[in-house]
Amino acid sequence: MLNNKNKRIIVSSYEMITPLGKNAQETYENMILGHSGVSPIRRFDSSDIDVHYAGQVPDIQFTDHDIFTARELKNWFSPVISHSILTAYESVRKSGLNITEENSHRIAVTYSSAIGGLDAILLADQQYYASGTTPHPFTNVNVCLNLIAGKISMFFKTTGPIFSPVAACATGNVSVALGAMMIQQNLADVVICGAVDFPLVKSIVLSFSAMNGAYNTQKTDDRGYNAPHQISRPFSVDRKGFIISEGSACLILTSLEYAMKHNMNIEAEIKGLSLNSDGFHYVFPKTETTARCIEQAISDAQLNPEDISHINAHAASTKVGDANEIDALKTVWKDHFDKIPLSANKSQIGHTMGASSAIELILSILSLKNNMIYPTINYIPDHQFPLQNVFTDCREMKLNYVLNNSFGFGGTNCCVVVGKV
Numbered sequence: 025m026l027n028n029k030n031k032r033i034i035v036s037s038y039e040m041i042t043p044l045g046k047n048a049q050e051t052y053e054n055m056i057l058g059h060s061g062v063s064p065i066r067r068f069d070s071s072d073i074d075v076h077y078a079g080q081v082p083d084i085q086f087t088d089h090d091i092f093t094a095r096e097l098k099n100w101f102s103p104v105i106s107h108s109i110l111t112a113y114e115s116v117r118k119s120g121l122n123i124t125e126e127n128s129h130r131i132a133v134t135y136s137s138a139i140g141g142l143d144a145i146l147l148a149d150q151q152y153y154a155s156g157t158t159p160h161p162f163t164n165v166n167v168c169l170n171l172i173a174g175k176i177s178m179f180f181k182t183t184g185p186i187f188s189p190v191a192a193c194a195t196g197n198v199s200v201a202l203g204a205m206m207i208q209q210n211l212a213d214v215v216i217c218g219a220v221d222f223p224l225v226k227s228i229v230l231s232f233s234a235m236n237g238a239y240n241t242q243k244t245d246d247r248g249y250n251a252p253h254q255i256s257r258p259f260s261v262d263r264k265g266f267i268i269s270e271g272s273a274c275l276i277l278t279s280l281e282y283a284m285k286h287n288m289n290i291e292a293e294i295k296g297l298s299l300n301s302d303g304f305h306y307v308f309p310k311t312e313t314t315a316r317c318i319e320q321a322i323s324d325a326q327l328n329p330e331d332i333s334h335i336n337a338h339a340a341s342t343k344v345g346d347a348n349e350i351d352a353l354k355t356v357w358k359d360h361f362d363k364i365p366l367s368a369n370k371s372q373i374g375h376t377m378g379a380s381s382a383i384e385l386i387l388s389i390l391s392l393k394n395n396m397i398y399p400t401i402n403y404i405p406d407h408q409f410p411l412q413n414v415f416t417d418c419r420e421m422k423l424n425y426v427l428n429n430s431f432g433f434g435g436t437n438c439c440v441v442v443g444k445v
Contacts, residue, residue: 079269138378192432196382296325302435
């Protein structure tokens with residue numbers, strides 16, 4: 025989809041807030057040390073349910089940042105708003121982009137979410153039925169998914185296109201893909217891309233648990249019992265579903281020509297991307313279409329599968345999803361598959377829902393820049409697909425191109441290939 029190579033799309037800068045850190049650098053350092061961001065739930069009392077662990081971001085004092093006021097934080101109380109604005113602000117600052125009245129109409133925003141501010145409407149519902157309390161007048165605008173991109177646009181006073189694509193767990197990658205296409209189609213010069221999700225509300229957590237998609241068993245013979253760092257285990261024989269997490273991530277996209285002309289920072293290049301759908305089932309993936317999405321992203325980058333140095337897997341830690349992804353990867357790489365290092369970031373961070381692929385894309389860029397393969401912690405081989413290319417410790421390795429996979433409910437798939445500029 026980036027076949028118009030007259031415009032090379034680069035990532036100028038990025039920032040994220042994850043269960044492993046308040047920023048990208050802190051997250052990266054904890055990743056390579058093999059740390060886990062999963063801990064006992066503190067967002068609500070989980071004593072009466074079967075889900076007790078999650079990935080939670082560090083507490084941030086937003087009033088310590090000059091860009092927030094106490095009144096603004098009181099009105100825009102869903103964490104999806106404050107966290108997305110902070111990551112966008114830091115990303116723009118690091119990019120070297122100077123937003124002015126002259127260029128604001130050429131700056132777009134595709135920052136989105138899978139779940140959005142559902143916490144706001146659920147809180148209003150809870151308060152009303154408990155005491156008849158009238159909802160906060162900003163409740164509905166905190167809920168609106170498009171207000172995530174809208175608030176960022178208002179903050180920077182940009183007047184280019186804004187769009188909040190929703191693609192379940194692939195939302196972050198899709199945000200970047202659409203941003204890249206906007207630049208290719210000359211709809212914008214710069215795009216503020218990203219995704220955010222804060223799903224740790226009891227009813228949301230319970231709903232995922234009821235689907236058997238989320239880890240929800242606390243049997244004493246389980247190695248995760250009283251050991252939260254061991255419960256997120258993609259590809260492992262004893263994987264029991266994804267660990268719900270929260271987080272946000274932003275990436276600034278522009279063309280290489282624009283970045284050089286305006287002295288903007290350059291971190292990596294979006295070499296290729298692909299989007300497709302399974303057209304099959306609302307939660308079960310389909311190997312054929314998953315493999316096609318991977319193949320098309322690599323082809324779009326004008327590469328062959330063996331050119332890929334590293335695969336950053338979606339690897340949600342579900343029985344069916346992980347097996348399908350391995351089948352798809354083997355379909356693409358065949359006998360060469362075991363030679364490509366494979367990692368699963370969710371083993372350390374958990375599943376940050378719509379934000380996951382944006383976070384993992386930034387981690388892919390950091391992996392590329394530092395020639396480093398992250399560990400996949402807690403891995404015990406599954407006899408159905410033992411993996412020789414998954415490492416439980418950090419590995420230094422020369423990297424040229426990294427594939428970042430993302431797949432979501434509804435059969436939505438998006439793969440992105442990043443490379444050095």
